[in-house]
Amino acid sequence: MxxxxxxxxxxxxxxxxxxxxxxxxxxxxxxxxxxxxPEKVSAEPGQAPSDAVVLFDGTNLDAWEGEEGGSAPWKIEDGAVSVARGQGGIRTKDAFCDMQLHVEWRAPADTQGYDGQDRGNSGIFLQERYEVQVLDSWDNPTYANGQAASVYKQHIPLVNASRAPGEWQNYDIIFTAPRFDTNGELESPAYVSVLHNGVLVQNHVEIQGNTEWIGEPEYTAHDCAPLYLQDHDADVSYRNIWVRPLSGEPDSES
Structure with missing residues (x-):
């Protein structure tokens, strides 16, 4: 002094x-x-932030595995990875809780003979349970809580920010994981915000439980879990996937 x-x-x-x-x-x-x-973080245009975990940079699937384990079966071409139809989804080897997630995706350009939920269908499952829908929603009517950028069967997007089939699109997702007490009871639900092509379409909405195709969602206790990309029998492609783990972890393990 x-x-x-x-x-x-x-x-x-x-x-x-x-x-x-x-x-x-x-x-x-x-x-x-x-x-x-605050720690300094660099974030160059079009690049993952310096503190991000890069999950797919167009070169390999080292961070991923098949949904039943083993090597990820999807195919890499021209810096993108595409669904291997009928071979199941892929999930990250690492588990995540609260996170900022960036994903770019593309529905097939050829829509002949496909409409509704059959057009470019896939999904991004946060913690393998909570789905942000991937779908070609360009001039493609379907139920609103199942269109692109919906929290599937739970929250309709504020607007439809979809691009035409065959064009690259992006999601930026901010996710707060649910918390459970030592008895496995829910203490606080999950929340998610989604920007679709830079447009806010989900504004800190409450996730009501596991994504269900039939029936009502409900929570089951769990710890941090992988990110999962769905095989829904459509030739959807992904690229430039990275995640920034955020502070805050569930209070207990399942």
């Missing part, structure tokens, strides 16, 4: 600085918080 002499009195440098402030500045300083200092 530096010491300074002022009018014959020795003052610490912080005391001297305080004396130099106006009364208004001294009042304002009382609510200034200087620590902790």
């Amino acid at each position: 530096l010491l300074c002499v002022s009018g014959g009195t020795v003052l610490a440098s912080d005391e001297l600085s305080a004396q130099e402030l106006t009364p208004e500045e001294q009042q304002a300083a009382k609510t200034e918080v200087w620590e902790p200092v």
Whole structure:
């Protein structure tokens, strides 16, 4: 600590600085918080942030496995990975809780003979349970809580921000995992926000439980879990997948 002499009195440098402030500045300083200092993160346009976990960069599926284990069966071509129809989905080898997720996806350009839920159907399952729908929703009527960017069968997107079939689209997803107590009872539900092609379409909506095709959703206790991409018998492709794990973990393991 530096010491300074002022009018014959020795003052610490912080005391001297305080004396130099106006009364208004001294009042304002009382609510200034200087620590902790946020870590520096670089985020170049089109690139994953420097603190992100890159799950797919167009070169390999080392971060993934088949839904029953073993090597991921999907095919990589031109920097994208495409569903291997009939061979099941793929999931990450790592488990995640709260996260920021970026995914780019493309529905097939050829829509001949396909409509509704049969057109470009796949899904991004957060923690293998909570689905953000992937679907070609360009001029393709279907039930609103099952169109692209819906929280499937739970929340209709605020708007339809879909691009034409064959064009690349992107989701940016902010997910807060549910919390369970030591008895496996739900303490707080999951929440999700989704930007579809840069447009906010889900604004911190409450997830009501596991995604169900038939019946009502309900929660079952679980810990952190993988990200899962669905094989729904459509030639959907993905690229540029990364995740930023966020602070906050479930309070207990299932």
